[in-house]
Amino acid sequence: MKGVAGKRVFVSAAAGGIGHAIALRFLQAGAYVRICDVDEAALAQVQDPSGRLAGLCADVADPKQVEALFHKIESDLGGLDVLVNNAGISGPTANTEDIPPEDWQRTIDVNLNGAFYCARFAIPLLKKSGGGSIVNIASTAGLHGYPLRAPYTASKWALIGLTKTMAMELGPFRIRVNAVCPGSVEGSRIEAVFAAKARARGVSPDEIRNAFRQKSSLRTLVSAEDVAETVIFLSSDSGARISGQTIAVDGHTETMRM
Numbered sequence: 001m002k003g004v005a006g007k008r009v010f011v012s013a014a015a016g017g018i019g020h021a022i023a024l025r026f027l028q029a030g031a032y033v034r035i036c037d038v039d040e041a042a043l044a045q046v047q048d049p050s051g052r053l054a055g056l057c058a059d060v061a062d063p064k065q066v067e068a069l070f071h072k073i074e075s076d077l078g079g080l081d082v083l084v085n086n087a088g089i090s091g092p093t094a095n096t097e098d099i100p101p102e103d104w105q106r107t108i109d110v111n112l113n114g115a116f117y118c119a120r121f122a123i124p125l126l127k128k129s130g131g132g133s134i135v136n137i138a139s140t141a142g143l144h145g146y147p148l149r150a151p152y153t154a155s156k157w158a159l160i161g162l163t164k165t166m167a168m169e170l171g172p173f174r175i176r177v178n179a180v181c182p183g184s185v186e187g188s189r190i191e192a193v194f195a196a197k198a199r200a201r202g203v204s205p206d207e208i209r210n211a212f213r214q215k216s217s218l219r220t221l222v223s224a225e226d227v228a229e230t231v232i233f234l235s236s237d238s239g240a241r242i243s244g245q246t247i248a249v250d251g252h253t254e255t256m257r258m
Helices: 017-028 040-044 063-077 101-128 150-173 188-201 205-214 224-235
Strands: 008-011 032-037 053-057 082-085 132-137 175-182 246-249
Touching: 008 017, 008 063, 017 032, 017 082, 017 224, 032 040, 032 063, 040 053, 053 063, 063 101, 082 101, 082 224, 101 132, 101 150, 101 175, 132 150, 132 224, 150 175, 150 246, 175 224, 188 205, 224 246
Parallel strands: 008 032, 008 082, 032 053, 082 132, 132 175, 175 246
Antiparallel strands: none
16 A cells, blocks of 8 residues: 555554454554553564564553553654554444443543544654554444444444544644444454344344444445555555544445344
8 A cells, every 4th residue: 555664653442343445454564563551471472573563551541651651662663653543452242331331431431532642642753754644443333323332323423523623723733533433343252242233132142233234335244454454545555645534344234224
């Protein structure tokens, strides 16, 4: 991808899933990549013979850990060109009145506050670099209501608002900010969501999985690689004039009601 080779990139929560696919795509394009995750065992499995990718253990919901993380990134890479705020948890599956406050708070802490903390420490580095890209991984839940998933939905709507605000603030510094909204991404995480929804609805996971497919015009789930391709496009020279946008990678979600 043109204009990505040599870029210094940080991707949060990238020891697996979407984040890992994004990190590998940047690595393939010739970037220098740093990732973080709370799962030390998963980080230990991340291998890169080229030496251009390294993992750091950190919880983005903790501002002190994030501050230490970005000091390390600056020390390792000498600066930063791309921030990908990928960290997010599914949160509880329940009616709003049945959600424990601590589960609500943890979802907001990771999905929204984590993105804010990372951006807060990344922005000075991006300014020193003379510009760059921030991509926030939101969700189609940030574009629709999503029954039984109030904390997750609220966090993703807020993340889109943060995206648009930062795009306005940072445009004069040649920093573009966009949100990517994946639909139902194949993998263990969405399978856990299917199982939780099935328990809450009293149906089988297969019924929920099929219902999710029917929610999109293309009648399909998406892959982590689909999301990664969009992120790298936005961070490349090809996306140099794209900012403040919310881009769904979801086969066109028609509804979240089910």
